[in-house]
Amino acid sequence: MYKVKEVAEIAGVSVRTLHHYDKIGLLHPGALTDAGYRLYSDENLEVLQQILFFKEIGLPLEEIKNILDRPDFDRKKTLEVHKELLLEKKLRIEKMIQTLDNTLQTLKGGRKMESKELFNGLSMKEIKEHQAKYADEVRDKYGKEMTENVDKKTSAYSETDWSDIQTTTNEIYYRIIANMAKGPDDAEVQTAVGEWRQLITERYYDCTLEIFRGLGDLYVADERFTKNLNKYHENFAPFLQEAIHHYCDQHKN
Amino acid sequence: MYKVKEVAEIAGVSVRTLHHYDKIGLLHPGALTDAGYRLYSDENLEVLQQILFFKEIGLPLEEIKNILDRPDFDRKKTLEVHKELLLEKKLRIEKMIQTLDNTLQTLKGGRKMESKELFNGLSMKEIKEHQAKYADEVRDKYGKEMTENVDKKTSAYSETDWSDIQTTTNEIYYRIIANMAKGPDDAEVQTAVGEWRQLITERYYDCTLEIFRGLGDLYVADERFTKNLNKYHENFAPFLQEAIHHYCDQHKN
DNA sequence: ATTGACACTAACGCAACGTCAGCGTTTACG
DNA sequence: CGTAAACGCTGACGTTGCGTTAGTGTCAAT
Missing domain, CATH: 1.10.490.50 (Antibiotic binding domain of TipA-like multidrug resistance regulators)
Structure with a gap:
C-alpha cells in the first residue's frame, strides 16, 4: 500500500492528478487510513499504468473510464474512432503550418x-x-x-x-x-x-x-x-x- | 453600422463570439445605441477578418490582441515561434497515431x-x-x-x-x-x-x-x-x- | 397594445488538472 | 514528550474559447 506521493513519483504524475482521478471515479485508492489518507495497492498501480497508457494516446479520461469500467466495451472501435480524430487533427495542423509558412514567406520580403x-x-x-x-x-x-x-x-x-x-x-x-x-x-x-x-x-x-x-x-x-x-x-x-x-x-x- | 447578428452572419461567427471578443477587449464595436446595442463599423469588420485569419492559424486570442493592439509587436517572431509550437504538436500527434496503430495491430490478432x-x-x-x-x-x-x-x-x-x-x-x-x-x-x-x-x-x-x-x-x-x-x-x-x-x-x- | 424577432447581461459548463489556502496527521529529532 | 518539518486532506478558483440557458429589455410590425 502506497501513499499518494509515492504513487505520484512512481508513476510520474502529480498528486493532484491522483486526487482528480479519485474524484471523477477513474481510480479510487484501494483503501483509506483512519485519517482519510489514500492508500494504493499494487493492483491500483497496474490500473494506473493502463490509464496512463491510454492517456498517452490522447484518449479523454471519460473514454478511458468506459474502457476500464466495462470489459465488454468495444476497445477496438474506440481506438479506431480515436485514430480518425487524431488524423483530422493532424490535417488541421498541417493546414495551419502551410498557411503560416506562406504568411511568413510574405513577411520576409515585406x-x-x-x-x-x-x-x-x-x-x-x-x-x-x-x-x-x-x-x-x-x-x-x-x-x-x-x-x-x-x-x-x-x-x-x-x-x-x-x-x-x-x-x-x-x-x-x-x-x-x-x-x-x-x-x-x-x-x-x-x-x-x-x-x-x-x-x-x-x-x-x-x-x-x-x-x-x-x-x-x-x-x-x-x-x-x-x-x-x-x-x-x-x-x-x-x-x-x-x-x-x-x-x-x-x-x- | 451593423448589428451583432448581421456581423455574425457576414463573418461566419456566433453572436456569442462577438460578445466574447468585446468583453476581452479584442474587438469593441465602434458605437452603441442608446439601448446599449452594439454597432459595428466597416473598419470593425476588417479587424474582425484579421482576427479570424490569425485564429485560423491557431494563435490564441491573447496573442492576437497583442498583434493588433501594438503595430510594433514583432509579428514575424510571434508567427515563427507559433510555427514551432505547431510542429511540436504535430509530432506529438504522430507519435500517438504510431502507438495507436501498434496497439490496434495487437488487438486485431488478439x-x-x-x-x-x-x-x-x-x-x-x-x-x-x-x-x-x-x-x-x-x-x-x-x-x-x-x-x-x-x-x-x-x-x-x-x-x-x-x-x-x-x-x-x-x-x-x-x-x-x-x-x-x-x-x-x-x-x-x-x-x-x-x-x-x-x-x-x-x-x-x-x-x-x-x-x-x-x-x-x-x-x-x-x-x-x-x-x-x-x-x-x-x-x-x-x-x-x-x-x-x-x-x-x-x-x- | 400585443407579438415576434432580436438585443443585453449574468452565470454555469466543459477538460484536465495547476495552484493556492486553510487546516489536520505523521514522523523524526532533540 | 514536545515541536517542527513534511506530508495529507478538502474546497475552490484559474485556465481557453466560447455554447448554452435564463431572465429581461427593445424595436418594428400588426
Whole structure:
C-alpha cells in the first residue's frame, strides 16, 4: 500500500492528478487510513499504468473510464474512432503550418514593399519588387534563367500594356464580386480566380499554387492589401482569400 | 453600422463570439445605441477578418490582441515561434497515431491469444500465434518466403532448446531489473533491450523496430502481459515499455 | 397594445488538472 | 514528550474559447 506521493513519483504524475482521478471515479485508492489518507495497492498501480497508457494516446479520461469500467466495451472501435480524430487533427495542423509558412514567406520580403501603392495599382517597379520576394524560391525550383526571364517580362511592358493589364484585372475582380453571394467555391468565381492566376503567370511570374496561396493570405494579413481590395467591395479581401484557398485545394493533386 | 447578428452572419461567427471578443477587449464595436446595442463599423469588420485569419492559424486570442493592439509587436517572431509550437504538436500527434496503430495491430490478432499463458512462458504454439499477428505486415514488406521461414524456426525447437531460450530471457529481464533505478535510458538497460530484440529476431521472427515498439506497448496495454511481467518486479512492464520506446527512438534514423 | 424577432447581461459548463489556502496527521529529532 | 518539518486532506478558483440557458429589455410590425 502506497501513499499518494509515492504513487505520484512512481508513476510520474502529480498528486493532484491522483486526487482528480479519485474524484471523477477513474481510480479510487484501494483503501483509506483512519485519517482519510489514500492508500494504493499494487493492483491500483497496474490500473494506473493502463490509464496512463491510454492517456498517452490522447484518449479523454471519460473514454478511458468506459474502457476500464466495462470489459465488454468495444476497445477496438474506440481506438479506431480515436485514430480518425487524431488524423483530422493532424490535417488541421498541417493546414495551419502551410498557411503560416506562406504568411511568413510574405513577411520576409515585406521590407521591400514599403510603397504606399497596393497590388492592383502597382507600378511596374513595385510589381517587380513583389515578384522578387519569391525569386529565391523560384530559382531553387526552376533554375535561374526563369527569374531573369521574369525580369524581362515586366520591364518590357509599355505604359499602354500596363493599363491594359489593369483593365483585365479589374474585369476579373468585378466578375468575382458579382458572384460573391454564391460563395467562394462557386464555379464562376473559381473560373475567374483561375484566370487571375493565369494573368499573373503570363505577365508577371510563374505563379505556383504555393505562391498563389500565399498571395491569398497576404490579402488578409497585410492591411495595405486588405484596404485596397475592400474598396471594391467590403469583405472582398477575405472572400478572395477563401476563394484562392479553395482553388488551390482543388488543384492540389 | 451593423448589428451583432448581421456581423455574425457576414463573418461566419456566433453572436456569442462577438460578445466574447468585446468583453476581452479584442474587438469593441465602434458605437452603441442608446439601448446599449452594439454597432459595428466597416473598419470593425476588417479587424474582425484579421482576427479570424490569425485564429485560423491557431494563435490564441491573447496573442492576437497583442498583434493588433501594438503595430510594433514583432509579428514575424510571434508567427515563427507559433510555427514551432505547431510542429511540436504535430509530432506529438504522430507519435500517438504510431502507438495507436501498434496497439490496434495487437488487438486485431488478439482473439488468437486467448491462452492464459503469457509471453515469457509461452508454449511454442503460442509464440507462433503471436508472431502470426504481424505476418501480414511482414509479408508486405519483405516478401512471403520470410514468413514461412519463421514458421520453420519456431517449430524446429526441441523442448531443451526451449528452456534454454527461457533462461536467456530471464537473464535479460533480471539484468534490466537490476538497473531499473538508473532509468529506462540507462546504457546497460539499453544494451539488454537490444539483446532482447536480438534474441527475438534470432529465434522467433525478424523483430523490426515497429514490431518491437508494438511489443513494448503491448506490455502495458494487455493486462495479461502486464501482470506476468510485474511478477518480476512491480512496474517492470511500464519500465520495459519506456525502455523499448527509447531504444526504438534511438535506432530510428 | 400585443407579438415576434432580436438585443443585453449574468452565470454555469466543459477538460484536465495547476495552484493556492486553510487546516489536520505523521514522523523524526532533540 | 514536545515541536517542527513534511506530508495529507478538502474546497475552490484559474485556465481557453466560447455554447448554452435564463431572465429581461427593445424595436418594428400588426
